[in-house]
Amino acid sequence: MFYYGFDWTYFIFMLPAIVLSLWAQFKVTSTFKKYSKVRCSMDITGADAANLVLNYNQVSGIGIRETYGKLTDHFDPRDNTISLSAPVYSKTSVAAVGVAAHEAGHAVQHANGYIPIKLRSLLVPVCNFGSFISMPLVFLGFILPVKYIFVAYLGIALFSLVTLFHVVTLPVELDASSRAIKALESSGTLYGEELEGAKKVLQAAAMTYVAGMITSIMELLRLLLLLNSKRNRD
Numbered sequence: 001m002f003y004y005g006f007d008w009t010y011f012i013f014m015l016p017a018i019v020l021s022l023w024a025q026f027k028v029t030s031t032f033k034k035y036s037k038v039r040c041s042m043d044i045t046g047a048d049a050a051n052l053v054l055n056y057n058q059v060s061g062i063g064i065r066e067t068y069g070k071l072t073d074h075f076d077p078r079d080n081t082i083s084l085s086a087p088v089y090s091k092t093s094v095a096a097v098g099v100a101a102h103e104a105g106h107a108v109q110h111a112n113g114y115i116p117i118k119l120r121s122l123l124v125p126v127c128n129f130g131s132f133i134s135m136p137l138v139f140l141g142f143i144l145p146v147k148y149i150f151v152a153y154l155g156i157a158l159f160s161l162v163t164l165f166h167v168v169t170l171p172v173e174l175d176a177s178s179r180a181i182k183a184l185e186s187s188g189t190l191y192g193e194e195l196e197g198a199k200k201v202l203q204a205a206a207m208t209y210v211a212g213m214i215t216s217i218m219e220l221l222r223l224l225l226l227l228n229s230k231r232n233r234d
Helices: 008-036 046-056 094-111 115-143 146-186 192-233
Strands: 063-067 074-076 081-085
Touching: 008 094, 008 192, 046 063, 046 081, 046 094, 046 146, 074 094, 081 094, 094 115, 094 146, 094 192, 115 146, 115 192, 146 192
Parallel strands: 063 081
Antiparallel strands: 074 081
16 A cells, blocks of 8 residues: 555545545635624524523523634533633624524533433543544554554554544534524524524534544545555565
C-alpha cells in the first residue's frame, strides 16, 4: 500500500471523507449565518424556544444558560443544563430558535429514557480512552515484527468503538431535531418559510455528523486494509 513514500490508501479512503467534512462545516456555518438574519415573527429568543420544547414535552428541572463561543450549544446531562451560545441564547432569529430547540430535544431524550442517547453516554468515557490510545497502538503494531501484530488489532478494536460512537450519534441528532421541529410546528411558533428555514439549519448541522461518521468508518476500513497488507507481506 506504500509507493515511493506515499500511502495511497489515505488518498483513496480519507481524502473524499475530508472533502465531505469541509463541505459539511461550510454548509452549517453558511446556513446558520443566512437564517441568523431572518427574524422569527413570534419574536421569541433561543432560550424561549428551548423552554417551549421542554414545556411541550412536559419536561422540567432543566436549566438554560448562556455560554461562550459560536455554535457551542449543547445539553449536559450531568447537571441537566442546556448551554446556548451568544448567537442563540438571546437572539430572535430562525436559526437561534432552531438550534436551541434542538438542544432541548436532547434534554427531552434524556428525560424520556431514549435508548440511543443512553448508549452514546455509556460510550463517551470508552471513546475518550480509545481515541487517545488507539492510534499509538496501531502505529506500534505496524512497526513491530508480525508476531506482535495483535497490538495493532487491539488499537483497531479500540478505534472501532470510536466509530460505533459516531454511528450511534447520528440517529440521536436526527431524533433531537425531529422532536424540536415537531414542538415548534405543533405550537405554531414557526410556520411556512420560517419552519423550513429552521429545518435547513438543523439538516445542515446533521450533515456534520454524517461526515464524522463516514470519516470514522473510512479510517477504520483503511486501517484494516493496511493491517491485512502487512500480515500478508510479512
